[in-house]
Amino acid sequence: MEEIKQRIEALRAEIDRWNHQYYVLAQPAVSDFEFDRKLKELETLEAGHPEFYDPHSPTRRVGSDLNKAFVQVEHRYPMLSLSNTYSEEEVTDFYNRVRKALNEDFEMVCELKYDGTSISLIYENGTLVRAITRGDGTRGDDVTANVRTIKSIPLKLRGTDYPALFEIRGEILLPWLAFDRLNEERAEAGEPLFANPRNAAAGTLKTLNPQIVAQRKLDSYLYYLLGEKLPADGHFENLEKARTWGFKISDAVRKCSSLEEVFRFINYWNTERKNLPVATDGIVLKVNSTRQQLNLGWTAKSPRWAIAYKFQAESAETVLKSVDFQVGRVGTITPVANLEPVLLSGTIVKRASLHNEDIINKFDVHIGDVCRVEKGGEIIPKITGVNKDARTGAGEKVRFIEYCPACGTRLVRPEGEAAHYCPNNAGCAPQIKGMIEHFTGRKAMNINAGEETIHLFYEAGLVNDIAGLYEIRLEDMLKLERWGEKSAGNFLESIEASKQIPYDRVLYAIGIRFVGETVAKRLAKAFPSIEELMDATYEQLIAVDEIGDAIARSVLDYFSAGSNRELIRKLKSYGLQWALDAGILAERTDRLQGKTFVISGVFTEHSRDEYKELIEKNGGKNTGSISAKTHFVLAGENMGPAKLQKAKSLGIKIINEYEFLTMIQNQGI
Ligand code: IVH
Numbered sequence: 001m002e003e004i005k006q007r008i009e010a011l012r013a014e015i016d017r018w019n020h021q022y023y024v025l026a027q028p029a030v031s032d033f034e035f036d037r038k039l040k041e042l043e044t045l046e047a048g049h050p051e052f053y054d055p056h057s058p059t060r061r062v063g064s065d066l067n068k069a070f071v072q073v074e075h076r077y078p079m080l081s082l083s084n085t086y087s088e089e090e091v092t093d094f095y096n097r098v099r100k101a102l103n104e105d106f107e108m109v110c111e112l113k114y115d116g117t118s119i120s121l122i123y124e125n126g127t128l129v130r131a132i133t134r135g136d137g138t139r140g141d142d143v144t145a146n147v148r149t150i151k152s153i154p155l156k157l158r159g160t161d162y163p164a165l166f167e168i169r170g171e172i173l174l175p176w177l178a179f180d181r182l183n184e185e186r187a188e189a190g191e192p193l194f195a196n197p198r199n200a201a202a203g204t205l206k207t208l209n210p211q212i213v214a215q216r217k218l219d220s221y222l223y224y225l226l227g228e229k230l231p232a233d234g235h236f237e238n239l240e241k242a243r244t245w246g247f248k249i250s251d252a253v254r255k256c257s258s259l260e261e262v263f264r265f266i267n268y269w270n271t272e273r274k275n276l277p278v279a280t281d282g283i284v285l286k287v288n289s290t291r292q293q294l295n296l297g298w299t300a301k302s303p304r305w306a307i308a309y310k311f312q313a314e315s316a317e318t319v320l321k322s323v324d325f326q327v328g329r330v331g332t333i334t335p336v337a338n339l340e341p342v343l344l345s346g347t348i349v350k351r352a353s354l355h356n357e358d359i360i361n362k363f364d365v366h367i368g369d370v371c372r373v374e375k376g377g378e379i380i381p382k383i384t385g386v387n388k389d390a391r392t393g394a395g396e397k398v399r400f401i402e403y404c405p406a407c408g409t410r411l412v413r414p415e416g417e418a419a420h421y422c423p424n425n426a427g428c429a430p431q432i433k434g435m436i437e438h439f440t441g442r443k444a445m446n447i448n449a450g451e452e453t454i455h456l457f458y459e460a461g462l463v464n465d466i467a468g469l470y471e472i473r474l475e476d477m478l479k480l481e482r483w484g485e486k487s488a489g490n491f492l493e494s495i496e497a498s499k500q501i502p503y504d505r506v507l508y509a510i511g512i513r514f515v516g517e518t519v520a521k522r523l524a525k526a527f528p529s530i531e532e533l534m535d536a537t538y539e540q541l542i543a544v545d546e547i548g549d550a551i552a553r554s555v556l557d558y559f560s561a562g563s564n565r566e567l568i569r570k571l572k573s574y575g576l577q578w579a580l581d582a583g584i585l586a587e588r589t590d591r592l593q594g595k596t597f598v599i600s601g602v603f604t605e606h607s608r609d610e611y612k613e614l615i616e617k618n619g620g621k622n623t624g625s626i627s628a629k630t631h632f633v634l635a636g637e638n639m640g641p642a643k644l645q646k647a648k649s650l651g652i653k654i655i656n657e658y659e660f661l662t663m664i665q666n667q668g669i
Helices: 002-024 032-048 088-102 176-188 197-205 210-215 235-244 259-275 290-296 357-363 429-440 451-459 466-471 474-478 485-498 503-509 517-526 530-534 538-542 549-560 562-573 608-617 641-649 657-667
Strands: 072-074 083-085 108-114 117-124 127-133 139-141 165-173 219-226 254-256 280-287 306-310 315-327 332-344 347-353 370-374 382-386 596-600 632-635 653-655
Touching: 002 032, 083 088, 088 259, 088 280, 088 290, 088 306, 108 165, 108 219, 108 259, 108 306, 117 197, 127 139, 165 197, 176 197, 197 210, 219 235, 254 259, 259 280, 280 290, 315 429, 332 370, 347 370, 347 382, 357 382, 429 451, 429 466, 466 562, 474 485, 485 657, 503 517, 503 530, 530 549, 530 562, 538 549, 549 562, 596 608, 596 641, 608 657, 632 641, 632 657, 641 653, 653 657
Parallel strands: 083 306, 596 632, 632 653
Antiparallel strands: 072 139, 108 254, 108 280, 117 127, 117 165, 165 219, 280 306, 315 332, 315 370, 332 347, 370 382
C-alpha cells in the first residue's frame, strides 16, 4: 500500500513539473507519448485507490486548461437551486402547501430574482476569506481573487455584531450598461459577443486575470445568509443586518403576510424591472422564519420553503419573409431573418438572428413560416422556434449558403465551430471595407475616415487594403465629389499622426481574429517586436497568460499567409510602429523649451499625469488655465466647450495627443 502511495506521489510530482515546464516555461521536457503514458498510469492508480484522492492532482485538471484551472472547494452547505413556477396558480399552490405543512401563521419574503451567476462568500471574523462559485452544487471553484475586485463586495465588514463565521450567498451581475460596452468592444475586436449579461458575468468570474475582472465592473446583490449563529430567526431581519455590515442588499425585498401582497409585488416588478440597471428574470418567494424553513425542509434539489416565479420571456410570433446572409469584418457569415414587422416589448422588430446552420436545420426553417422571436436578455432579437402547425407548406426550406454572397468564394466551416467563414479575406469587399474601418477606428489608428469615406475610397479604387490608406495622395482625394483641401488635409494629418500610434494598438488595428485590445497588449508585451510575434510558435503563444488555443491558432494562421506578411512589410515601410517603445517616457530633451501647455480632457495613450511629466521632461511648462501666454492646448476627449472657445478666441493651437507625441519624438515644434 505504501508503495502505491509513493508511486502516486512520484507521478504527481513528475507530471506537475512537466506541466510547469510546458505551460509556464514553454520548454517541453518530454514527448507527448511519455506524458500521456505517465498520466494514464496515474489515472489508473488513482481510480483503484480513492483513499489517496487529492483535488490538486494533475489528473484533476485534464479536460480543462491545465495551467489555468481554479481550485475546487467543497461547499459547507450545498448550493441548491429553486423550483420554478410560471403561473399565478402555481404560486397559489405553493402558498397553500406551505400553509398546510406549517399549520401556523407565517410570513413570506418576496425578492427579485437576479439573473447573474451565483456566489457563496465566506467571512471569518469580519474578513472575506473565500468566494466559491456554485459549481455542481456540492463543489465549486475558488474565485476569491476575482471576487475581491468587485467593489460592492466588502473585504472587511463594518460594525462588530457579525457572527465569527458565516456564509452569505448572492448573485454576481454585470449591469446592462457595462454589458453593452463590453460587447461593443468585443464586436470591434471581432471577438464573439456574450449573449446576455449572465453569460458575461459567469465568463468574467472565470477569467484568470483579476485585473481584467476589475475592469469589467461587476456588481453584486446578496440574498441569503447561512451559519450557526445568525443574528435573527427571520431571513428578512438577517438581510437588514447584513446591509449594516456593508453588503449590497436589494431594496426590493418585502415581507408579505397574504397572497394578495405577494401578487401585488409580482405585478409591480413585472413591468418596473425593466427600469433596473441589472437583469432580473423573476421573483423569489421565501418563508421568512428560519425555524419554519427547517420544518419544511428540502427535497434533493431545492428547498420546500422557497420557489421562483419566472417572468414571461418577451417573445412574439411573426412571419419569416426572407433570409439574408451577412459577411462580417473577419468573414463570419451571419444568417439574418427578415420578418413581418412585429411589436416586441416596446420596439418594432423586423430582423432577427437565425444563429447558424445547425439551428436553421434544427428548426427546419421554411420561408413563410410563423417564427417565434425573443428579446429576453439579449440585445439582438433571435428566432427561438418555428410554429410548425401554422405552416402553409408553400415556402422553400432555408438552406445555409455554400458560397460567399459578396465575393462568391466557397465558405468554410472549421471543425468544431458552428459558424461559416468566407476565407477570401483579401478579396471580399465587405471584409476589406470592414477591416479598413476597424483599422481607422478611434481605438485603433484613429484615422479621419469613417464608414462612408472608406466606402467612397474603395469604390473610387483608392484603397484595396489597409496599406492603401497610406498611398492615397492629395490630388486623388480632390477628384472625389464634395472633397476639398480641408477634408483631404484632415485625413492626411491623421495618417501622419497614426505613425506614432504604439505597437500594441497597431497590432490590434490590423484585425487578427480574436486579438482585441487586451490581447494585443499582452502579445506586444510578450513579443516586443512584430518579428518576434511573426516567428512565435504555438507553444510560445499559449505560454502567455490568457492566450489560449483559439487565439494562438488565429495568430499563427494570420502570419502564415504571405499576403499578411507582405502587408506588414508595406506598413513598416510607411513608418508605423512595430516594436514596443519603452524609451519614450524616460527620455529628456529640450524640444518644448519655452512653451507653455494646458492639458484638458481624457486621453487614450497616457494618463494626464504622464503627459504633464512628458511636457516637463522635454523642457515645457504646464499651466492650469488658458491665457494669452499659452502656446498649446493638449486636448483629449470631452474637453469642456468653454475652454475650447477660449483657446480658439485667443488663437491658441489645439493639438491632440498624437500630434503631441510626434512633436516630442522627432522634430520638436
Ligand atoms: S435564494 C436555497 N434568492 O436563482 C435558496 N436565489 O434557481 C437559495 N437567484 O441559484 C437561492 N435571485 O443563483 C435566491 N433573490 C434570490 C435570487 C436567487 C437569483 C438565483 C440563484 C439561485 C437560483 C435558483
